[in-house]
Amino acid sequence: MKNVLIKKLEHAKDLPLPNYESVSAAGMDLRAALEAPMTLRPGERKLIPTGLQMALPEGFEAQIRPRSGLAIRNGITMLNTPGTIDADYRGEIKVIAINHGEEEFVVEHGDRIAQMVIAPVKQFPMVEVDELDETERGDGGFGSTGV
Ligand SMILES: O=c1ccn([C@H]2C[C@H](O)[C@@H](COP(=O)(O)OP(=O)(O)OP(=O)(O)O)O2)c(=O)[nH]1
Numbered sequence: 001m002k003n004v005l006i007k008k009l010e011h012a013k014d015l016p017l018p019n020y021e022s023v024s025a026a027g028m029d030l031r032a033a034l035e036a037p038m039t040l041r042p043g044e045r046k047l048i049p050t051g052l053q054m055a056l057p058e059g060f061e062a063q064i065r066p067r068s069g070l071a072i073r074n075g076i077t078m079l080n081t082p083g084t085i086d087a088d089y090r091g092e093i094k095v096i097a098i099n100h101g102e103e104e105f106v107v108e109h110g111d112r113i114a115q116m117v118i119a120p121v122k123q124f125p126m127v128e129v130d131e132l133d134e135t136e137r138g139d140g141g142f143g144s145t146g147v
């Protein structure tokens with residue numbers, strides 16, 4: 001089992017580490033690490049700090065995704081979902097939240113605002129060619145196989 005190394009910044013010292021909330025959960029919830037509550041007006045987007053820095057094992061990324069409960073109840077989602085955390089990123093993990101709801105939404109210190117899924121990724125060399133091989137699909141896409 002590979003470890004993810006995680007460091008708490010000062011404003012997250014009192015918060016628990018991200019944790020799988022059920023036995024086979026894909027994601028770990030991320031909490032807002034705030035000195036004061038943050039308000040998202042309808043349509044507004046804000047960068048929410050988590051107070052966490054992380055070192056992922058090589059060959060992995062972390063994806064920052066919305067929580068479905070916040071999305072359905074409050075219209076809160078991540079604008080860039082899935083956000084990408086690179087294995088070599090050592091800065092604070094932050095969440096780009098947007099309020100798609102009709103009501104103001106207040107984020108308090110410690111609120112679980114997003115979830116993080118750690119997934120394998122591969123890097124590939126790009127090789128430029130003049131022609132590509134032919135396939136049955138060819139350039140058909142965007143609904144070409146019907147509904
Ligand atoms: O939701 C996110 C997305 C990204 N990041 C951090 C980690 C990631 O490794 C870094 C860069 O993200 P990305 O590549 O998506 O942003 P960019 O606009 O391409 O910035 P850069 O030029 O720094 O790569 O920002 C976050 O903390 N939260």
Ligand SMILES: [Mg+2]
Nearest residue numbers: 084085086089
């Ligand atoms: Mg980038």
